[in-house]
Amino acid sequence: MNTLPLYRQLANHYLDAIRSGTLKTGERFPSIRLMMEKHAVSLSTAVQVCRELEGQGVLEARPRSGNYIRQPEPLPHPLPPAPQDVDAYVGIHQQVSSVLKASQRATIKVNFANPYCAAQLYPLKTLQDHMVKALRQNPQLLGTTAPTSGNLELRNILARRALTSKTHLNAEKIVITNGATEALNLALRAVTQPGDTVAVESPTFHGLLQILESLNLRVREVPATADYGINLFALEQLLRDPEPIRALIVMPNLQNPLGSIMPDSHKARLVQLCAEHATVLIEDDTYGDLVDTEQPLSTLKYWDHSDNLIYCASLNKTLAPGMRLGWISAGRWHDRVEMLKHSQSRGCEALSQLAVSAFMKTPSYERYLRRLRKILTQQRQQMRTAILRHFPQDTCVTEPRGGTLLWVELPPGFSSMRLFHEGLKVGIQILPGDIFSNGSGFGHYLRIACGAPFTPKIEEAVATLGQLLKNQA
Amino acid sequence: MNTLPLYRQLANHYLDAIRSGTLKTGERFPSIRLMMEKHAVSLSTAVQVCRELEGQGVLEARPRSGNYIRQPEPLPHPLPPAPQDVDAYVGIHQQVSSVLKASQRATIKVNFANPYCAAQLYPLKTLQDHMVKALRQNPQLLGTTAPTSGNLELRNILARRALTSKTHLNAEKIVITNGATEALNLALRAVTQPGDTVAVESPTFHGLLQILESLNLRVREVPATADYGINLFALEQLLRDPEPIRALIVMPNLQNPLGSIMPDSHKARLVQLCAEHATVLIEDDTYGDLVDTEQPLSTLKYWDHSDNLIYCASLNKTLAPGMRLGWISAGRWHDRVEMLKHSQSRGCEALSQLAVSAFMKTPSYERYLRRLRKILTQQRQQMRTAILRHFPQDTCVTEPRGGTLLWVELPPGFSSMRLFHEGLKVGIQILPGDIFSNGSGFGHYLRIACGAPFTPKIEEAVATLGQLLKNQA
Structure with missing residues (x-):
């Protein structure tokens, strides 16, 4: 705990007090002035503590009245009502x-x-040239089926790049997919059965809600905010429910639509919480490479030491949306994901993978x-x-x-x-x-x-x- | 009925007699000689009648003894036993x-x-050249997402070609897929719920059994033979079962693995049977273009007048396995299939579609x-x-x-x-x-x-x- 900044140590202290019931829902939270006195901290630290707790959803600011303790409820959202006539039902969600x-x-x-x-804004000319070169260099390319898991060189490059965000992916256990969309489908199909309950951030991107409904999964939504992303306190409440949450899908870096980035401490705690409750954590890192920083942020995968996480990502947003290139690293579920990929759509076309590999190998990519x-x-x-x-x-x-x-x-x-x-x-x-x-x-x-x-x-x-x-x- | 050849009229006559119980299981079937006399037909017609009934599985030839009535049983195959530990289960099937x-x-x-x-054996050089040309002609291709249903020109070409096998597909209602594998997945997901029962030919290709298990569908197998394909009599028995058969998947032309081709009369009867029993017919026409004939055979889709059929096909075997190009024409389930495709993998990459369109437009293709x-x-x-x-x-x-x-x-x-x-x-x-x-x-x-x-x-x-x-x- 000593490595945490002071404000976070204090915030955790108060979180414990709220969780244990020492501070109760509806009660007034200690004022900024009181905190400064009691804990001998600066004004800015005290304000940060309140902000942190607000971000966690346990504090509610009432204008001209101060902060009050709030019991954040996970939002229970059952599956939308099933249509009467299954044949007449058109949409997936x-x-x-x-x-x-x-x-x-x-x-x-x-x-x-x-x-x-x-x-x-995309390097289209370069990618085109790499494609033409790949075609010339592999005259049999279009005449042979691609391996189910994808091109091994690309998987090696992806694994090496992940190291910069302190993420260890085994290239042999990466499967190239038709975008992150297919990766998320495979992750969910690998770890759930129809009727299982899966938790998501709220709000979350609409495509995910479609996927969940189309796979006959029940959804519970956990509030998330633009500053820190998913509310860990609300999540913990939900995980304590008797109803088991089979999996949780989180976008830790640049959540869609909130754009939130989870602090490292939250990432660590999230991974730990999921492991404790046997809830499989599915990480969607689609936007990670677009974070405006020279130092790549850590992924949830980095904090996972119990092989309880499936990592999904994509090059669609960062490189070329006309190439459907996503990938999944499913840890202990790898063999199953590979076989599901085989039975769902077989291996992805090789050409885009060759072109992207050729480009990503060069310093031009960074x-x-x-x-x-x-x-x-x-x-x-x-x-x-x-x-x-x-x-x-x-x-x-x-x-x-x-x-x-x-x-x-x-x-x-x-x-x-x-x-x-x-x-x-x-x-x-x-x-x-x-x-x-x-x-x-x-x-x-x-x-x-x-x-x-x-x-x-x-x-x-x-x-x-x-x-x-x-x-x- | 008058348009049917004589031998088939006679075969149908005897089928009715067997179905109604006039001729009973285990009884000896009228001899060739007797049929020639009674029906005033030639030797070859009488032999054809017996072959047809054998193909239907209701007649069994015993050496040096004649033909005997057989009650073909549909093979009941429940889902393979579920593994004890879901997490430890690796394979899909x-x-x-x-x-x-x-x-x-x-x-x-x-x-x-x-x-x-x-x-x-594939026209790789030509396809490559078309790919390079398509890249040059569409500089923004890799930078924009492809439409969910696929390239409209390709869909038009596919619809026009289908007319040669007397099949009417509406180009607007075709969805391009990652091979026939994805098409079959979408077809099944569109019309079934987990736990439903689906019938297949027996034997059938292993990939289909994987798909069915991965979608939590129960399987019933209907015997098929190398001469006429699926046994219609056995199918009819199965459809009369109290357990509803939600869908039936059939490869009418060049079944995998049997290589069988269904006669037109069988195709017509099959479509009718499925419509009568509200069983959705899913046609897999992957190998149709490889039938060694100048006159394309009819598809099941041709015989379907009640919009009770989903047509799936692929260019993978005929043109270039390195391009994952399949398609699905789902009739009244089109909108649903399109949305499922969107939620499963989004639209397929455009480049292969452009190259294949350019080639298929030319007389070189035929x-x-x-x-x-x-x-x-x-x-x-x-x-x-x-x-x-x-x-x-x-x-x-x-x-x-x-x-x-x-x-x-x-x-x-x-x-x-x-x-x-x-x-x-x-x-x-x-x-x-x-x-x-x-x-x-x-x-x-x-x-x-x-x-x-x-x-x-x-x-x-x-x-x-x-x-x-x-x-x-």
Whole structure:
């Protein structure tokens, strides 16, 4: 504990007091002044303690009244009701499907739903050249089936790169997948049975809710916040429930949609909690490489010493969305995942893997990533400023440390689903908060992506959205 | 009925008599001579009637005694026993997985398990050139996500080609998949729930048994024979069971492993039967294009007028196994299949689709297919001759009208599983009959593929297998 900063030691101290019942729900929390006196800490440390506890969801600030203890409830969200006529049921997750379908039918001029970077930000020419070279060098490539687990050289490169984020992956136990989407499908299919319960962060990205419903899994949602990600206290409560939680899916670095990054101490504790409760931890590291830092953050996998974790990641967002390259490192479930991959879609096409390997081997790859991160940081700032300028007063926007996603909280009363439909009519696509949860708590949130360079056209689209919102009022 | 050939009208007549109990199990069937007299038909027609009824499994020829009525039982095969410790269970279908794993570990010199053609038989150079051209023409290709359903031009080409086998597919309702494997997964996930029962041909290809187990589906097997494919009489019995059969998967043209082709009358009757019993028919047309004929055979889809069928196919065997190109046309389940595809793996990479479209548009494609079929016909004959020469006396080998697969029946007492393991030790891979069924009826069968040009090395490998078998005796 001595290596923890002072504020976190104190926060843990109070967490214990709340957990053990010494401080009870609804009671007033010691004031900043009291803490400064009792613990001989500075004002800023005392404030940090409160923030930490707020982030954990156990403290609630009431204006002009102080902080109060809160018992954060895990949000119980049963499976959406099963349709009466199975044959007539179209969508996999009706709400998500209907939003996707509506988007497909519309003519989109400005797409704020797309989480990818603009095509010109990717090293397309280089990748193309590597592809052509790979074709020339392997004349039999298209005539032979690819191995189920994927190209071994690429798996070696991925394993070596993971070392920079202190993550040890065994190349032999990596399986290349059709994006992180297939990786998550395989992870879930490997460790769950239909009807099992799986926990996710709330909010979480809509694609995951689709996957869970399509695999007949029950979902429990655990609150997460933009600062620290998943609320560990709420998670612990949930894991103590009699209903077993078979698996938990977490995005520790740049959570989608929150953009949150879990502090190392949280990562360590999360891994430990899951191991204690025999809940398999599934890590989705899709956005990790986009964190704007020279020092890669640790993964959950780094903290896992009991082989209780399945690691999933993807190159789709960082390198080339036109190549469906994800991967999974499933530890003790590797053989099973490999066989599931074989039975679900066989090995992925080899060409993209060869081209990407050739590029990732060169120093250009890290240079390219550094540049991409800088560009995105600027785009996020510009987009954030535009939203705050044009959207209704008291709109809040996250300030993530990387990636392409902003999570926008409108003042209560506004409807992002209404904005979504009105936006489609004028060719502007956003994603409404409702599809990021099976519950109804995110009706006034929306996700806005800023993977494209900020232009007057984009500013105008943001202004149009702002106007549509003001018409709602 | 008047459009049916005479022998089939007569066969149907007798089928009715057997079904209604007028002719009973174990009774002697009217002799050829009697039929010629009673029905005023030729010898060859009378013989054809008997063959047809044998094909349907209701007639059994006893040497020097005549034909006897047989009550063909559907083979009931419950799900293989669930493992005690779910985490410790590695394979998806333990028996199939262990055979695949053993093959992976071995050093294979001669591969008779691989159903693909030898790489040099595919138009690799042409496809490569089309790929390079597609890359040059679409500089943003790798930087943008592909549509979930796939490239519309390819879907149009596939729909137009299907018309030659009298099959009407709506291009808008085709979804491009990662091979037929993913297509079958999607079809099953669209129409079944875990725990449902699905019927398959017996024997059927091992990959399908893996898929079914991995999706938690129960399997019933319906006997099939090399001449007419699935036994319709046995199927009808099964469909009358109180246990509902949610779906039936059939390969009507060049069944794997039997190589059987269903007569049109059987196809029509099969479609009708399934519609009557609300059993969804899933057609796997993977090998259809390899039938050695200038007149494409009809598909089951052609006979389906009640939108009760899902059509799956693939270019993997016919064009380039290094491209994972399959497709599914799911009729009224299209929207659901599309959303499942989205949630399982997103849209397939675009490049292969563009290259294949460019090739399939040209007359070269049909020319190439004609040539390929001729080559395969020769390879099948050579391999068949070699097997009959080197294998124990009384070995039977199918004589399919296309494709790369021979189904070999050893005399009773021989074990193809033993041959499989002994073969691996000397670098020769075959597939043992046991993995083509959940039951135990195929222990003396094996599948031998002949996609590679017949060489002295291959003849030698067949001789080695023959010697290993003779050592078993």
